[in-house]
Structures are given as C-alpha cells and as structure tokens.
Amino acid sequence: MQAQAAANDNLVDIKDLKMHFPVKSNGLLRRTIGAVKAVDGLSFTVKRGETLGLVGESGCGKSTTGRAILQLHRPTSGSVLFDGQDLTKIKGEELRRMRRKVQIIFQDPYASLNPRMTVGDIIGEPIRVHKLRSGKDVRIRVEELLKVVGLNPYFINRYPHEFSGGQRQRIGIARALAVEPDFIICDEPVSALDVSIQAQIINLLQDLQNEFNLTYLFIAHNLSVVKHISDRVAVMYLGKMVELAPAAQLYVHPMHPYTQALLSAVPIPDPEIEKTRQRIILQGDVPSPLNPPSGCYFHTRCPLVIDKCRVEEPPFTDYGHGHFAACWRATEVTPILSEPIQQETAV
Amino acid sequence: MATTSSEMSRPGQPGVEEFQRPVRSLWSDAWGRLRRNKLAMIGLFYIFFLSLVAIAAPVLAPHSPARPIGAELRERGAYRQAAWVESNNEKKTGLWTYPLGTDSGGGDVLSRLIYGTRVSLVVGFIPMIFTLLIGVTMGLVSGYAGGALDSWMMRFTDVVFALPDILFFIIVQTAFGKTTFGRTFNGLLLIFVSFSVVSWAGVARLVRGQVLSLKEKEFVEAAHAVGVKNNKILTRHILPNTLAPIIVAAAFIVPGAIVTEAVLSFLGIGIQPNTSPTNPFPTSWGQMIFEGKSGIDSQPWILISSAIAIASITIAFVALGDGLRDALDPRN
Numbered sequence: 001m002q003a004q005a006a007a008n009d010n011l012v013d014i015k016d017l018k019m020h021f022p023v024k025s026n027g028l029l030r031r032t033i034g035a036v037k038a039v040d041g042l043s044f045t046v047k048r049g050e051t052l053g054l055v056g057e058s059g060c061g062k063s064t065t066g067r068a069i070l071q072l073h074r075p076t077s078g079s080v081l082f083d084g085q086d087l088t089k090i091k092g093e094e095l096r097r098m099r100r101k102v103q104i105i106f107q108d109p110y111a112s113l114n115p116r117m118t119v120g121d122i123i124g125e126p127i128r129v130h131k132l133r134s135g136k137d138v139r140i141r142v143e144e145l146l147k148v149v150g151l152n153p154y155f156i157n158r159y160p161h162e163f164s165g166g167q168r169q170r171i172g173i174a175r176a177l178a179v180e181p182d183f184i185i186c187d188e189p190v191s192a193l194d195v196s197i198q199a200q201i202i203n204l205l206q207d208l209q210n211e212f213n214l215t216y217l218f219i220a221h222n223l224s225v226v227k228h229i230s231d232r233v234a235v236m237y238l239g240k241m242v243e244l245a246p247a248a249q250l251y252v253h254p255m256h257p258y259t260q261a262l263l264s265a266v267p268i269p270d271p272e273i274e275k276t277r278q279r280i281i282l283q284g285d286v287p288s289p290l291n292p293p294s295g296c297y298f299h300t301r302c303p304l305v306i307d308k309c310r311v312e313e314p315p316f317t318d319y320g321h322g323h324f325a326a327c328w329r330a331t332e333v334t335p336i337l338s339e340p341i342q343q344e345t346a347v
Numbered sequence: 348m349a350t351t352s353s354e355m356s357r358p359g360q361p362g363v364e365e366f367q368r369p370v371r372s373l374w375s376d377a378w379g380r381l382r383r384n385k386l387a388m389i390g391l392f393y394i395f396f397l398s399l400v401a402i403a404a405p406v407l408a409p410h411s412p413a414r415p416i417g418a419e420l421r422e423r424g425a426y427r428q429a430a431w432v433e434s435n436n437e438k439k440t441g442l443w444t445y446p447l448g449t450d451s452g453g454g455d456v457l458s459r460l461i462y463g464t465r466v467s468l469v470v471g472f473i474p475m476i477f478t479l480l481i482g483v484t485m486g487l488v489s490g491y492a493g494g495a496l497d498s499w500m501m502r503f504t505d506v507v508f509a510l511p512d513i514l515f516f517i518i519v520q521t522a523f524g525k526t527t528f529g530r531t532f533n534g535l536l537l538i539f540v541s542f543s544v545v546s547w548a549g550v551a552r553l554v555r556g557q558v559l560s561l562k563e564k565e566f567v568e569a570a571h572a573v574g575v576k577n578n579k580i581l582t583r584h585i586l587p588n589t590l591a592p593i594i595v596a597a598a599f600i601v602p603g604a605i606v607t608e609a610v611l612s613f614l615g616i617g618i619q620p621n622t623s624p625t626n627p628f629p630t631s632w633g634q635m636i637f638e639g640k641s642g643i644d645s646q647p648w649i650l651i652s653s654a655i656a657i658a659s660i661t662i663a664f665v666a667l668g669d670g671l672r673d674a675l676d677p678r679n
Contacts, residue, residue, distance in 0.1 A: 030494075030495065030498065067568070070572050072568055072571055072572060095574075096574040096576075097574075099572060099573060099574035100574070102572075103572060103573075104568075104569065104572045106565040106568070106569060107565075108565055111564050111565040111566065112565035112566050112568075112569055113566055114566040114570075114583075114584050114587075114588070115373060115588065116372075116373060116587040116588055117583075117584075117587075118372075125570070125573060125575065125583075126573040126574070129573055129574050129575055129576075129579075130574065159371065159372055159373060161373065162371065172569070175569065175573070178573075179573065179574075
C-alpha cells in the first residue's frame, strides 16, 4: 500500500469531465431539443488520503459531479481515472467490482435509507453483494460497523424511521464503510442536520478518515464546514471549476471574483468584526445551464468584467503553489503570493 | 424475554429500556393502526366470516342448491314465501324448513345464497390476483426502464384503459361463451380472464407512478452505488415500497370484480347455471338477482336476500380498503 501510494500520488484523476443531460420533446418521438450542461469540462485530481472540498451554490453541478464520478450518471465525455483505471470505460460486472472502492454518503438521511429494510439489511446488503462475508459473519460485521460509527449494535433489527437524523446519517456512513472503500464522496453529508449534530458527524468522518486511510471528496455549500475538513478546496460555478487551491490559501487569498463573493457572504462569529464585514453582492441570477453565456460563464454577474471575458473563455491556470483559477483578471484580483500560506492548526 | 432483558439491563445505565422496546416495522405499525379502525375491522371479520361460509357451504346449506324434481318439487312448491310470510295458499305459506322460501324451480333460496358466496369470493379474489400480476409487472418494467419502452407501454396501457368494460365483456361472451374455454368452471374462467384483461391498466399506471418517484430516491441510488443488480433493486428496494398502494388498490379491485360478475349474471352473460348437484359453483348472487327480478311479485326474497348479500360484501371490502389506505399511509 505504501509503495503504491508513493508510485501514484493521485487516487482520482478527472479529465475534462462533461455531464450533459439531454432535454427531450414530449410525445412518442422524443427528439432531443437541447442539453442541460450540468457539468461542463471539469479537470481535477484528488490526492490519496486528502479531503478535497467542492463548493458552489445550488444547481452548479456539485452533486452531479459526484454522481458522474461514481458512474451513477454515465458522463457525456471525459475520463475518471481511479487508481489508474478509467471508470467511464468499464461497465457491467467489472464496474460492479469497482463499486467496492468508491462509495457515497448522501445529503438527506431520510431519503437515503430504504424504509422497508432493517438496519442490519441496509448495512449488510453491500457485504452480501460483494461476498465479503457469508452467513452469520455478515451480522457480526454489521454489528462491528455500527460500533465504528458510534451506534449501539442492539439497533441492528430496527427500521430507519425509529432513528433521528444524525443516527440515520451514521447508518448511511456505516453502509458506505461496509465495502471497505478507498474513496468516499460525501454529498453534503451534514446540510440536512442540526448544527450540533453536524459537528459530531464531521468529527466522525475525520476519525474514520484517519482510522481507515480514506480519501474524501467533500461536497458542500457551507464554506465554514468545508474550511474545517478540507485540505484543498475547489469552487464550481455553472458546471465549471473556477478556482482550486489549498484550503488555507483559498480562504485568505481568493483569486476568482466569484470565490471572493462567496467568501464575503460567510458570517463572522464576532459581532464587532461582523459589523464591518464588506459583502460583495452579485447582481442577477445564475444563468441557465441549458443556455450558458459566451466566454467566461461568470461574466454576466462579475463586478470586474472586461470585454475579453464576454468573448474568450479564461483557461484554468496554475498561479503557483497549487493555486488554480479561471479568470482573465486573476492576478489583479489578488497579487500572486511568493510564499504558500500554511494551514493553520485545526480548531 | 425475561432472561434477555435481565442480560441486557445494566444498572445505572440510562436508556436501557430503549433496547427492550419491541422492533416495529412499518408493516406492524400499519397493522396497529388498522386494528384501531372499527369499520375496517368489521369489514375484515365479515369477509373472514363469508370465507368460512364459502368453504363450509355443503355443511351449512340446509338443502342442495340444485332444483328438486318430482315429489320433492311438489312438496317444496315453486315460489314458496319466506318463513315468516303467511299466504292464503297453503303451498305458498312460509316454512322454517325453507327460511327464505324457494325460487321458481323450487330451489331453496338460503342454500343458493350460501353457495353463491363461493362464486362471489372466487370471482373477487382470483381476477384481483391476475390483475395485480399483470399490472404490477407492467408498471415496474415500464417505470424502471423509462425512455421509449416506457412511452410505448404506457400508450398500450392507455388503449386498454379506454376500452368500454361492459361492451368488451359482452363481445367476449358472445365470441367465446359457447366454446369449451367459455364453459370452463361454469363460465367463471372466461369472466376471470376478461376482467383481468381490462382492469390491469389502472394498477400499471399506479405502480409506474410509484416506481418513477422511487427510482430517483437516494436509497435506490445508494443501492446502485453499492453495486446491487437491477433485478435485486426492483425486488428488494422498489417493490416493497410500492406494496402499500398496491394493497389498497387490491382491496378496491375485489368489490369491483364481484359487482362486475353480478352485473354480467344479471344481463344473462355471467356464469352459466349448472344443475349438477356436485358442482362447486352452482349459482351466483347475480343470477339470483336476475331470477328474482322476474319473480319479484311472487317471491321478493330471492331478489332482496341476494341484493343485500352483494351490497354488504361490497361495503365490507370498501371499508377495509379505506382502512388500509389510512393505515398504510398515515400522512393523509
């Protein structure tokens, strides 16, 4: 494992991922009359053992990205290299075997558990599907997993509706862990929970990451949560990645105007500073992904827009120290740093 | 139970009782709610009672449902009144030997009524099972497959849905009524088949709608992500979650089929009269209404008793169906 890790630092390597959903006409002919470009050309890597945060407003394609990586939606084009294997090229039995390696934790703990199955069946299903244990050992393993996620093994015969939101989310995490995956996509795993429970689940996810050497893609829209858990953070807008940087750097020195606007919206838990907080209010709405704008997708709302933005799409450029941004005026937004900013010690 | 609870309880540890609470599945919750619904429970017990009557008909019926001949016919008399009715004609005066009187051929009305329970229950349940089999399969496949297959299957379903039921039954009866197929089980088989052929469309639509919403649910996505095969996803994740509305639909299909049989028999194209004394389905309530209508002035109880029987079994199923709907979907 160690040698392999050294040989290939990137667990997941995504190149030019596109996920377009065809829009069909009604009626029997069902002609394609357009496409929703939910994800439109994403390229990024997830390093082994890290947590990559993925943020952006509702409808920007964060969740679709997660599902396209998992092949729950087959991507329109592009490649998803997982441990060197292109997931978009495999199907059937081969893909089912790969599902052991990549798992997902869902946002809504009320919709993600089958109400007609007991906790034992829900967590036991992946174990049986991949024949990891058999007979009575499945039950033993499920009890073990319940303990790992901080639930009492006595709950094994209970049904999901008997649990609270936080407990259900723990069951969802146990199900993802059941196949002993390397990579887990956390699709807004705490957005539907109370704030006090959010912290518990975040801590559980971090403990599990250390214990089982997991790699996370952490999708969220809560910037504070992402800052806390992520090593690197990627910002999406309208199906494209606008900025990707180490967490500490992104929060202090955002290079893309959209990231700046997002960050300026985060409340500061200090009433004195909060009073003086300058908010960048973006004008207008997010354009429709059915018919995105020309040039830079953000130009319709960007406070720094110039003529070039309306015509030419800015490339996703490396500005040093692993800080990528897609903006013609990135260097004007923030001066390029000479030294990388060190991650401050965790709260 | 006592030993397990003493093993589990640790003194001083809070929430121990929590573990001793019995496991409640959604089904047992629903049963608890159904049991509290008086009307539905009366319906359920009445259906249960009728099932016993149907099974034990030969023991319960005081006479053979078949029409008597010769001396017995003369003794019984045609159109003998119900037991409590006096008549100036001694041959027509009610006798407790024939509590509900006799029909035009001297057949004992009560015995016919008891045997008629069999036809009504069989004609209610068997087409219901076929209807569900066809409808649920079509709905599951159509909803889950989606795309062009779904479009075409649903257009076909629309065509079936639009068929005028009674006209279809009449055509089928006219075409097949006299063939061997049409005569099987006194014509019951033909009724089963023709009813199932037209009534599955509603179930298919219902199930498809459920599947369309369920297949987008996150627990189905989770099953895909884990690598569960499609057939397992359908049977383990989707089907169990559509069962509640299917059960409710089933409870309403049964009285529909019973009334359909009665209507067809009333029109004279339902089950065919069978005079053999050993036949298990010699008569039906619909037939009795048909006969009772013409003899309403001579012996009203043929019509009254069979009409009450059909009305009460229909009400029982509807009450049960309503109760099931409330019990299985507590949100409404």
